[in-house]
Amino acid sequence: DQACEPIAIFAAASTTNAIEIATAEYERETACSVTTVFAASGTLARQIGAGAPADLFLSADPQWITWLEQSGKVRARNRINLLGNDLVLITPKGAETTRLEITSADSLSAYLKDGRLAIGDPASVPAGRYAAEVLRQLGMSQILENQTVRAASVRVALAWVARGEAPAGIVYRTDATIEEGIQIAGIFPASPAHPIVYPLALIGRVPNEAAKAFYDYLQSYPAAVTFSDHGFRRIVTQ
Amino acid sequence: MISDLTPAEWIALSLSLKVALTGVIVSLPFGFGIAWILARTSFPGKILIDGLVHLPLVVPPVATGYILLVSFGTNGPIGSWLLSQFDIRLVFTWQGAAFVAAIMGFPLMVRALRLSIEAIDTGLIQAARSLGASPTRVFVTIILPLVSPGLIAGCLLAFSRALGEFGATIAFVGNIPGETQTLPLALYSALQTPGGEQMGYRLVMLSVILAIVTLAASELLSRAMHRRLTGQTS
Amino acid sequence: MISDLTPAEWIALSLSLKVALTGVIVSLPFGFGIAWILARTSFPGKILIDGLVHLPLVVPPVATGYILLVSFGTNGPIGSWLLSQFDIRLVFTWQGAAFVAAIMGFPLMVRALRLSIEAIDTGLIQAARSLGASPTRVFVTIILPLVSPGLIAGCLLAFSRALGEFGATIAFVGNIPGETQTLPLALYSALQTPGGEQMGYRLVMLSVILAIVTLAASELLSRAMHRRLTGQTS
Amino acid sequence: MTAYLSLAIKRKVGSFALTVDAEIGDGITGIIGPSGAGKTMLINTVAGLVRPDSGKIVLNGKALFDSTTKTNLAPEKRDLGLVFQDARLFPHMSVQSNLTYARRNDRPPLAAINEIVELLNLSHLLKRRPHHLSGGEKQRVAIGRALLSAPVALLMDEPLANLDLARRREVMPFLEMLRERFKVPILYVSHNLDETIRLADRVLVMDHGEVVAEGAVENVLSRIDVQSLILGGLAGDRHPEPVTIVSATIRARHDDGLYDIDTPWGTLTAPEISGAPGQHIRLRLHAHDIVLASAAPDGLSIRNVIAGEVGTMTEAGPAQIDVLVRPFGPDGTPTLWARVTRRAVEEMNLQPGMPIWALLKAVVLASDIDLDGLR
Amino acid sequence: MTAYLSLAIKRKVGSFALTVDAEIGDGITGIIGPSGAGKTMLINTVAGLVRPDSGKIVLNGKALFDSTTKTNLAPEKRDLGLVFQDARLFPHMSVQSNLTYARRNDRPPLAAINEIVELLNLSHLLKRRPHHLSGGEKQRVAIGRALLSAPVALLMDEPLANLDLARRREVMPFLEMLRERFKVPILYVSHNLDETIRLADRVLVMDHGEVVAEGAVENVLSRIDVQSLILGGLAGDRHPEPVTIVSATIRARHDDGLYDIDTPWGTLTAPEISGAPGQHIRLRLHAHDIVLASAAPDGLSIRNVIAGEVGTMTEAGPAQIDVLVRPFGPDGTPTLWARVTRRAVEEMNLQPGMPIWALLKAVVLASDIDLDGLR
């Protein structure tokens, strides 16, 4: 019989590996059973909004947690920013330029020539939204408007660059470190205005104890080690 | 290849089959009814029904998924009624995935059935009734066998479509391993995972093999049916 | 409703039409050829071709998109050849989106055409040739008109499927507003945005209207065709 | 108890109106008429496949349809056996399964399946599929299937029309057998004169949705107006050749193969009649087969001579005349038609009332009434 | 220059082998034989729709097929006009478009379209769709369409087989007209004896893929073995009635509508012949229509008497005998068959060599050879 009530965690697709390992650890330690559900954050959020049986939600985008808060699915005190990430500029492995002056619109433009910069779809992919903001901040709105190709997920953007279809792309560092077909050409400085954070939230007005325990575990040191193994930054303070 | 499937792959495969099969079986009576109406009756507004039937083909699957979520979700108008009246819950269950499969394959099934129904010789039905057969007996002994080629084709198409269905499924029932994570969803997850291409490749191969097996089975079945119906050997 | 479409919506709408139409037109000759082979010839391995044709129906669209990317990307074996020989570039272009549309609608088009081709009376072809008509003239004056009901049905189905196509498109050509952002892609973006429901709803309505218009047009066309072929008034 | 079917039907479709009042009894009732006369519509109405606007259909006292009481039995409740022009066998079933398709446990069958299979000579076909049957075999199975549904009456809509002459000849004996073996009333639709003459006892002649003549086959179908209604449709046949129909009984068979046949005109001789002494048959005589002589003939191969007097004479084209011969005999003795040239009429100086001898070669009576072509 | 078609074809399909060597000249060549004889396969081979295994097909000196030189002209290059059993009109085109479908600018047409439309009486149909034509009208359009393709030869595969008697009678005159009006050789496939007698000049009789008899219609089709090959297939017709075929010429028409017809047996009288004096016609006499007399007859309505002597006598069933009559005349005078009862033979004491008079009613010669049923 079970040590605790079954738990379901809905998590952004980009956290798949890390969450699966963390969950497996937790299951081994506590003998609790945890179901993991991965999809685009927006998809998961709408499902939770429609009554999906989720206990926790790890979103790649704070907006969706806020959206759930507004609809009463999440209480403000039951959310924390669990993870942080960085955006990196990537190029296909073996591209002649290994480092790019990422703050210069001209040099990026020159490098792209008539190719396109692969980013997530700013409308639907958080990484894409962050990338768009970064490009705007760096005065590269021209590139954003005319020289990007938008993917339905970071993974697709990564694949485009890895296959050389796009000469460069902007993705999370977490994704970039594992993909073999690319190299990191530069890391974008974190933006204080729009920090890249993955909020974790307990779902429901009165979350159950088992979920709460897992919520706590994900903030614990062992979990933090797992996350950083996958390239995430653990956000320590609120 | 089949022998060294991981347990997770096995689960996704069997779930896909269960979902697609259930979807086809559930939609069959409705598909038949609609196809019959479209083939054998004529009334104003028939073109509207024809249009409605084709909608799942045209409307993007994601949108279909969200529409289903909004209307058949436990908070949705139809979903809450189903739950309270029949204790049927579709969202986030494999039954819901089967329901999506049924909806998405519906236009293809209706079209194939309609062609077959249009081809039935009314004279045979009249002959059967003149021999004392009730409408039910006529249906079972005459109409069903004669429609069987269309039935097979329709089921095949709907089943194939169901096997490949992704967008509406993930939006409506989510990607829950063991419950709603069919092959396409598992494939999606694999592709979302860094280094998941290898697994993705295996899942695609699985889909392809499934498709070929399905097709070959339906082809053999429909040849046998053709032979039964025409008595010809080819 | 149509009158107050935003410019972005207009662009997505007209792009969708362009992509779907191009896809249908491009796939038509191939679809006809394959359908002809399936309907009129018999050889070992025919079932394999039949299976290949049906693959896009079964393989999840995302996977199809990846497979296309790997083989038709500028660095893929076929894609690089297309680029160097014909300067044709499919990834990230609307032509690529049309290509995806063609692929995804192919099984439906072939199936409809095949039924029509199987129904052609070979005697009419023989008669035409005995009257001195070259194979080309026979094709244009006899086969095409007689196949037209299946042609219309096949084009309608492929066109509808193309209008709704999302998964393979976004994986192969990405989401570039004005270039590859068709209605389903725009719709997906809207639905993934908090508060995007309103826009999503408008886009769904647009898809539905498009579907109904398409269907009605094809229905009228096929009735006219039927009248032409049988001389009957209904 | 004799069976009967009583019809009083009105139905209007477009500009076509079917109006039939008729009482139909035992035996075979032929329904004959030109194409479009409404024969099929009549049969379908009786069968319940088509609903009349008003009227009443009563079979053996049971109302199948009655517009006053809003009765309208479903086809499967009418206990009728139907045989159609196209056999309408179920293509996905074997002959055996077609035959045993009907299941009516509430009434005794007309005959056991074995008997019907044997009567219709179907035993070697039982395992076959309809696609592997010839047209004639198909119709025999269709007849067997209808018989095995334990029908109270049989309706047949041109069961021979789709068959060529050889097949027609093959199926006809089975139809003739029905009358002898089963005592159900049969409605037999045809537009073939010869078929109807051979099969039917009574006949309803239809035209434009109405019954224009009705009665015993010999009386009705001998009428020139009925004949030209039915044959008149044949293109290029502006002077259809009159046909004489007469009832006869086989009296005896001689050692040399010839039969003596009792007719109202005396005993005639014929070879190769199908039937046994005592059996009632019907003879059909084409006008062109009859030779007229102004004196009793001698030394001819012609075996049959009927003495009588010349009746009316009708022109049949520029060179031919149809002569009505009134054989001597009691009142009501049937007349017969002979077609001769105008020149013969002049040379023999034929005048109404003149004595005349009608000569009939035995061999023209030889075969059964032949089902040639459309007639 | 007279046209000719020379065939030397071998083709084997499964267990069936077609082997034809024949030279076909001007006029209409009938190809007749039982079902499955290979007639359609022969026509299709000539038309190029089916490829022979080996052999040679030469039309007016041009090789259509030659296995030694690997020549195999496509159907559209063979300049042949085809008419099929099913008319094969293009359903999506008007009659007019069907007629003008063929476009061969390299050869002068056989006739202007207006003339052909008028000859075939199609002018009121030009705007119609094939679905709105009767079977006979369809075949006329098909014939017109083939003629308008400027063919060097016409191939017709049972163009009347799908038509009922009335339609057959309607189309036949147009086929007869073809021979008079157009000087192209015609291959005319049929399994109808009467049709072939009326139309063809020469005939190839086929059976089991081979030509079993060949020659002028009168000679070949009068042969009893050929007749029973063709008629023998009719179920229940174990003693097919022999038919006599004879060439004749119309000599004169009398005021009373009768015609004098010159035959090898002398001048006969007949009403309602279609044709003008001087025209060559062909007569077909059924054995049952002929009366035999042992003395010259008198006072009968029979107009035609042929004197001769009794030839062979053949049994035709238990009660009937077919008697061959050898009319007096020079060597090669055609014989004729009469069917009489055995009793008549005995009473008249018929013996081979005895003098005999064959009597023929004028009216049995009256109509054109009739296209009844399957014969």
Ligand SMILES: Nc1ncnc2c1ncn2[C@@H]1O[C@H](COP(=O)(O)OP(=O)(O)OP(=O)(O)O)[C@@H](O)[C@H]1O
């Ligand atoms: N549904 C209908 N609408 C209008 N007219 C009809 C309809 N059905 C039949 N008719 C007309 O009714 C008439 C009788 O048709 P019916 O088929 O009964 O004739 P029939 O005597 O059986 O002819 P045939 O000998 O050709 O079979 C025809 O003139 C036909 O045109």
Ligand SMILES: Nc1ncnc2c1ncn2[C@@H]1O[C@H](COP(=O)(O)OP(=O)(O)OP(=O)(O)O)[C@@H](O)[C@H]1O
């Ligand atoms: N493709 C084929 N394979 C095997 N046998 C064939 C094929 N085509 C024709 N035959 C055989 O060839 C023979 C001749 O057929 P064909 O159709 O030429 O006969 P036909 O003389 O035209 O007969 P009908 O009078 O019935 O039209 C038949 O025995 C038929 O079974």
Ligand SMILES: [Mg+2]
């Ligand atoms: Mg009828």
Ligand SMILES: [Mg+2]
């Ligand atoms: Mg043939």
